[in-house]
Amino acid sequence: MKARVFVTLKGGVLDPQGKAIHHALEGLGFSGVNDVRAGKLIELDLADGTSDADIDAMCSKLLANTVIENYRIEKIG
Amino acid sequence: MKSAVITFPGSNCDRDMATALELASGVKPVMLWHRETEIPAGIDLIAVPGGFSYGDYLRSGAMASRSPVMAAVREAAARGVNVLGVCNGFQVLTESGLLPGALMRNAGIHFVCRDVKLTVENSRSAFTSLYAQGEQVVFPVAHHDGNFFADDATLDRLEGEGRVAFRYAEQVNGSARNIAGILNDGGNVLGMMPHPERAVEDAHGNTDGARMFRGLVEGLMATA
Numbered sequence: 001m002k003a004r005v006f007v008t009l010k011g012g013v014l015d016p017q018g019k020a021i022h023h024a025l026e027g028l029g030f031s032g033v034n035d036v037r038a039g040k041l042i043e044l045d046l047a048d049g050t051s052d053a054d055i056d057a058m059c060s061k062l063l064a065n066t067v068i069e070n071y072r073i074e075k076i077g
Numbered sequence: 078m079k080s081a082v083i084t085f086p087g088s089n090c091d092r093d094m095a096t097a098l099e100l101a102s103g104v105k106p107v108m109l110w111h112r113e114t115e116i117p118a119g120i121d122l123i124a125v126p127g128g129f130s131y132g133d134y135l136r137s138g139a140m141a142s143r144s145p146v147m148a149a150v151r152e153a154a155a156r157g158v159n160v161l162g163v164c165n166g167f168q169v170l171t172e173s174g175l176l177p178g179a180l181m182r183n184a185g186i187h188f189v190c191r192d193v194k195l196t197v198e199n200s201r202s203a204f205t206s207l208y209a210q211g212e213q214v215v216f217p218v219a220h221h222d223g224n225f226f227a228d229d230a231t232l233d234r235l236e237g238e239g240r241v242a243f244r245y246a247e248q249v250n251g252s253a254r255n256i257a258g259i260l261n262d263g264g265n266v267l268g269m270m271p272h273p274e275r276a277v278e279d280a281h282g283n284t285d286g287a288r289m290f291r292g293l294v295e296g297l298m299a300t301a
Contacts, residue, residue, distance in 0.1 A: 013226060014251065016182045062143060065136055065172065067179045068226055 004074040008039035080106040080122040090127035097274035101290030111144040127164030137222040138168030167268035178227030184251020190219040194246035207292035214285040216271035223270040225252040
């Protein structure tokens with residue numbers, strides 16, 4: 001089984017990388033962009049039967065820093 | 078003073094830190110590889126040095142904070158052993174939960190590498206006893222992820238409890254309330270982005286950092 005983990009900065013946390021991407025998009029002439037937030041996608045190839053609790057623990061213990069980041073788990077197959 | 082310096086794959090300030098500690102104490106520090114699971118008996122100070130541990134993969138300090146030696150560092154800190162984390166070491170200490178908050182990408186995106194002015198906000202800690210309260214000092218910084226973040230309640234608590242050790246006296250990286258270094262609630266763990274170990278000899282151009290190491294040595298001699 002596979003799972004995707006989306007790690008995103010919490011609302012209100014400054015995202016300098018997103019700001020730089022936004023600026024670059026404007027530089028390319030894309031004027032309709034209101035805001036950009038950058039995050040991470042981590043794909044996990046897991047042993048069948050890995051519990052939801054284990055995947056959640058992987059996220060909270062390592063994949064995301066919950067001081068500044070949220071995470072969302074999407075299981076595939 | 079007996080000290081130990083942790084080395085992770087990608088640490089690059091470990092030898093500078095060892096030199097600064099030996100200069101102040103006259104004793105060569107024990108160098109501890111990240112796979113070690115125990116801190117040798119009798120260590121008074123553990124230094125977590127700067128660098129780019131694990132290539133800053135995932136988040137700066139994230140992988141190093143989960144390495145075996147950090148469990149031993151946490152245990153030692155709980156026993157009251159002094160722990161100093163500088164630059165990447167500060168990132169490792171926040172990631173390991175020894176200090177609150179997080180170090181994010183600099184607000185201006187750029188890697189900042191220059192001398193900066195700092196204000197000593199707490200001169201009563203074991204690390205800052207030879208500085209005067211409110212004194213301005215100059216330490217070098219060299220970091221990409223030094224933008225200190227914590228929620229307002231945590232920032233209020235840090236300030237209220239006198240746990241802000243150093244504040245930038247100028248705009249450097251966008252840090253919340255210009256915080257450059259913080260103490261844990263016991264006062265025995267200090268994390269800071271600026272590099273005191275790079276300001277200990279005349280050849281460095283400035284020796285403001287030397288008093289941090291001398292202060293630690295003198296403090297330990299006084300209690301011995």
